Amino acid sequence: MESESTQKDAGDSSSHQDGSSHSDGSSRQDTDGAQPPGALLQLWQNLTSTPWQFCKSVVRHGRPTSDRAASQVIFSNVFLHILPTRISLHALKFRATLGLGVITLVLFFLLTITGIALMVYYKPSTAEAYNSMKEIQYVVPTGRFMRNIHRWGAHAMVLFVLLHMARAFYTAAYKKPRQFNWFIGMVLLVLTLALSFTGYLLPWDQLAYWAVTIGSEIAQSPRELTDALGITSWFDIGGFQKRLLLGSNHVGEEALIRFYVLHVAVLPILLCTFLAVHFWRIRKDGGLARPSDHTGADHLPLQSISNPISSSKTFGLMAVVRGQTPAVNRSMTNTVPTWPNAIYAIAALSMLTFAVMLCLGFCFDAPLKEFANPNVPENPAKAPWYFLGLQEMVSYSAFMGGVAIPAIVVLGLMLVPYLDREQEEAGVWFSGPLGKRICLLSALLTTVVIVGVLAFTINFGWLRNWYPNIPQIIITFVNPGTLFLVIFMVWSFAVTKRTNSTRMGALAIFTCFFVAFIILTYFATVHRGPNWDFYWSQSDWPVH
Amino acid sequence: MKTDLEKSPRFQQTQQRRDFLGIAATWSAIATVCVALMGALRLPIPWAFPESSRRVKLGSPSLFQGIAITPLPEERLWIFSDSQGLYAMSAICTHLGCVVARQENGSFFCPCHGSRFDAQGKVVKGPAPKGLIHLSLTLSTDGQLVVDHDKEVGSDVRLQA
Numbered sequence: 001m002e003s004e005s006t007q008k009d010a011g012d013s014s015s016h017q018d019g020s021s022h023s024d025g026s027s028r029q030d031t032d033g034a035q036p037p038g039a040l041l042q043l044w045q046n047l048t049s050t051p052w053q054f055c056k057s058v059v060r061h062g063r064p065t066s067d068r069a070a071s072q073v074i075f076s077n078v079f080l081h082i083l084p085t086r087i088s089l090h091a092l093k094f095r096a097t098l099g100l101g102v103i104t105l106v107l108f109f110l111l112t113i114t115g116i117a118l119m120v121y122y123k124p125s126t127a128e129a130y131n132s133m134k135e136i137q138y139v140v141p142t143g144r145f146m147r148n149i150h151r152w153g154a155h156a157m158v159l160f161v162l163l164h165m166a167r168a169f170y171t172a173a174y175k176k177p178r179q180f181n182w183f184i185g186m187v188l189l190v191l192t193l194a195l196s197f198t199g200y201l202l203p204w205d206q207l208a209y210w211a212v213t214i215g216s217e218i219a220q221s222p223r224e225l226t227d228a229l230g231i232t233s234w235f236d237i238g239g240f241q242k243r244l245l246l247g248s249n250h251v252g253e254e255a256l257i258r259f260y261v262l263h264v265a266v267l268p269i270l271l272c273t274f275l276a277v278h279f280w281r282i283r284k285d286g287g288l289a290r291p292s293d294h295t296g297a298d299h300l301p302l303q304s305i306s307n308p309i310s311s312s313k314t315f316g317l318m319a320v321v322r323g324q325t326p327a328v329n330r331s332m333t334n335t336v337p338t339w340p341n342a343i344y345a346i347a348a349l350s351m352l353t354f355a356v357m358l359c360l361g362f363c364f365d366a367p368l369k370e371f372a373n374p375n376v377p378e379n380p381a382k383a384p385w386y387f388l389g390l391q392e393m394v395s396y397s398a399f400m401g402g403v404a405i406p407a408i409v410v411l412g413l414m415l416v417p418y419l420d421r422e423q424e425e426a427g428v429w430f431s432g433p434l435g436k437r438i439c440l441l442s443a444l445l446t447t448v449v450i451v452g453v454l455a456f457t458i459n460f461g462w463l464r465n466w467y468p469n470i471p472q473i474i475i476t477f478v479n480p481g482t483l484f485l486v487i488f489m490v491w492s493f494a495v496t497k498r499t500n501s502t503r504m505g506a507l508a509i510f511t512c513f514f515v516a517f518i519i520l521t522y523f524a525t526v527h528r529g530p531n532w533d534f535y536w537s538q539s540d541w542p543v544h
Numbered sequence: 545m546k547t548d549l550e551k552s553p554r555f556q557q558t559q560q561r562r563d564f565l566g567i568a569a570t571w572s573a574i575a576t577v578c579v580a581l582m583g584a585l586r587l588p589i590p591w592a593f594p595e596s597s598r599r600v601k602l603g604s605p606s607l608f609q610g611i612a613i614t615p616l617p618e619e620r621l622w623i624f625s626d627s628q629g630l631y632a633m634s635a636i637c638t639h640l641g642c643v644v645a646r647q648e649n650g651s652f653f654c655p656c657h658g659s660r661f662d663a664q665g666k667v668v669k670g671p672a673p674k675g676l677i678h679l680s681l682t683l684s685t686d687g688q689l690v691v692d693h694d695k696e697v698g699s700d701v702r703l704q705a
Contacts, residue, residue, distance in 0.1 A: 375620065
C-alpha cells in the first residue's frame with residue numbers, strides 16, 4: 001500500500017510538472033534515459049486507471065488482511081467509526097444482547113425508507129387521506145407492500161424496543177457509568193410509542209379515528225382529578241393538553257395535520273438525535289456491559305501523558321486533562337477486531353430482519369377499515385396491541401390508567417439507575433441465581449394478583465356496582481390499576497429489605513411491571529369484546 | 545494565597561464589575577431563550593379554533609315539543625321534552641369521548657369501555673367519571689332553539705318555550 005501511494009504521488013507530481021513547464025520535462029528525459037509518456041498518453045492512462053484510483057481515494061487502506069488494516073476499516077469510515085476498532089468477545093456472544101438493539105435499528109431504517117415512499121402518495125387532509133390510502137393499497141405498484149412493511153415494522157419496532165429495554169435491565173446494563181444512557185433509552189422508548197400513536201391516525205379510517213379520539217381524551221383525563229377538586233375552571237391542564245394535540249376540540253383536519261407533522265418531521269428528528277447520543281454513549285461508557293476482565297478497576301486510573309498504555313487517540317487526548325476519563329478501551333484482553341467479527345454479525349442480523357419483514361409484508365395485509373365516521377364508534381374500539389394494556393387500565397379510571405400510572409412507571413424506570421447504585425458485575429443475566437429466583441417469584445406473584453383481580457372484577461364488579469353514589473375521586477384512587485401498583489411496590493420493598501439489596505428490589509418491581517404489561521395486553525387483546533365485556537374468545541362476540 | 549495585586553481594592557472592584565457583567569450576560573441569554581421558547585410554544589394554541597360555532601340553531605322549538613325524545617346524531621345529542629319543558633343531553637361519553645347508544649329501556653351505554661347511564665344520564669356502571677352532560681338550550685331572537693355545546697347546565701334545568 002505504501003509503495004503504491006508513493007508511486008501515485010510521483011505520477012501526480014510528474015504530470016503536474018509536465019503541465020506547468022516544458023523544460024522540466026526535457027530535463028527529466030535526460031536523467032531517466034527513457035522515452036517519457038506524452039501528456040495525451042498520460043491522460044489516457046489516468047482515464048483508464050480512474051476507477052481504481054477513485055476507489056483508492058475513497059478507501060485509503062488496503063484489504064483488511066492484517067489487524068491494522070481491519071482497524072482502519074472501522075476508524076477511517078464515518079459510519080463505522082461509531083464502533084470500536086476492537087470489540088470484546090463477550091459483546092459478540094448472542095446471549096449477551098440477543099441482537100435486540102441491532103434489530104431495532106434495522107427496523108427504524110426500514111420504517112424510514114418505507115415511510116418516505118408512502119409520503120410520496122399520502123395526502124394529509126381529512127377529505128383526501130383515506131382515498132390516498134386506498135390509492136397506495138390498490139393502484140400504486142408495490143404501494144400495498146410498502147405500507148404492509150411500514151405497519152408491521154412499526155409493531156415490530158415497539159416490540160423490540162421493549163425487549164431491548166428488558167435485556168438492558170436484566171443484565172444490569174443501566175448501572176454506572178451507563179445511567180444516563182439508560183435514561184436516553186427511556187426517552188427513545190417514549191418517542192417510539194409517540195411515533196406509533198401519531199402514525200395510527202394517518203389512514204383516517206374508523207380504527208384510526210376512534211383510537212385517536214380515545215387517545216386525545218386520555219390526554220384530557222386530568223380533568224377527572226381537577227373536576228373532583230373543583231379547579232377545572234381555572235386550571236384545566238387536561239383540556240390544554242387535548243387542544244395542544246388536536247388544535248381543535250375534536251379530531252379533525254387540524255389534528256390530522258398536527259399528527260402528520262409530528263410523525264414525519266418532529267418525532268423522527270428527535271428520535272435520530274437521541275439515537276446518536278445513545279450510540280455515542282455506548283462507546284464512551286466502555287462498550288456493552290460485560291463482566292469485568294479482572295483487571296480490577298472499573299474506571300480508568302488517572303493517566304499521565306507518558307503512560308505507554310495510552311496508545312489509542314481518545315485515551316491519549318483525555319490523558320492530558322486530569323480527571324475521570326471516559327471508559328474507552330478498558331482492557332485490550334479478550335477482544336477481537338471489530339472487522340470482520342462484529343460487522344459480519346450485524347450484517348447477518350440485518351439480513352435476517354429484512355427477510356422476516358419482507359415475508360410479513362408479502363403475506364399479511366395491514367388493516368384498513370371504513371372511512372372515519374364521527375357518529376358511530378367502532379365496537380370494540382381497540383388501540384394497537386402495545387396500548388391495549390393501558391386501555392384495560394383506562395377502563396377502570398381514565399386518569400389513573402391513562403396518565404398517572406404510565407407516568408409513574410416511566411419516571412420510575414428513568415430513576416432506577418439513581419436509586420439502585422450497587423456496583424456489581426454488569427452483563428450477567430438476572431445478576432446470578434438469587435436474582436433469577438426473585439424474578440421467577442415476582443412473575444408468579446404478578447400472574448396470581450392480576451388474574452385474581454381481573455376474575456374478581458369480571459364476576460363481582462368494582463366499587464360503583466356496590467355503591468352507586470360513590471364519589472368519582474375514590475374510584476380514581478382505588479381501582480384495580482392502583483391496586484396493582486401498590487402491591488408491586490410493597491413486594492419490591494419487601495424484597496429489598498429481605499435480600500438487603502436494591503438490585504434485587506429493582507429486579508422484582510421491573511419483573512412485576514413487565515409481566516403485568518404482558519398479561520394485561522394479552523387479556524385486552526383476546527378477552528375483551530364489544531362494550532369492553534369479557535369473552536373467552538372472539539367467536540363468542542355477539543353479532544351487531 | 546492572594547498576591548498583593550489581588551488584594552488591592554482596585555483589583556477587587558474590577559473583578560466585581562467583571563462578575564456582574566458575566567452574570568448579566570448569562571441571565572440575559574437565559575431570558576432571551578425563555579422568551580423565544582414561550583413564543584414558539586404559544587403558536588400551537590390559536591386564539592380561535594378553525595371550526596364551526598359551538599352554538600348551533602336547531603330550528604323551531606315546536607319541532608321538539610310533545611315528542612319525548614328526538615335524536616340529533618349530527619349534533620351528537622338528544623332533545624327531550626317533558627311536562628316542565630325541553631332539555632338537551634350530549635351523547636358523548638364523559639369517559640373517553642365515544643358516542644353512547646340509547647337502549648330500549650331508556651338507559652344509555654358506551655360501547656368503548658362499557659359505561660352505563662340511566663335515563664337521566666347519571667352513571668350507574670363503568671369508568672365514566674360523571675354523568676352525561678346536559679347542554680344549555682336557549683331561544684334566539686328569531687325564535688329558534690339554540691344549543692351551546694360549551695355550556696353545561698344542571699340536570700333539572702328546562703326550557704319553557
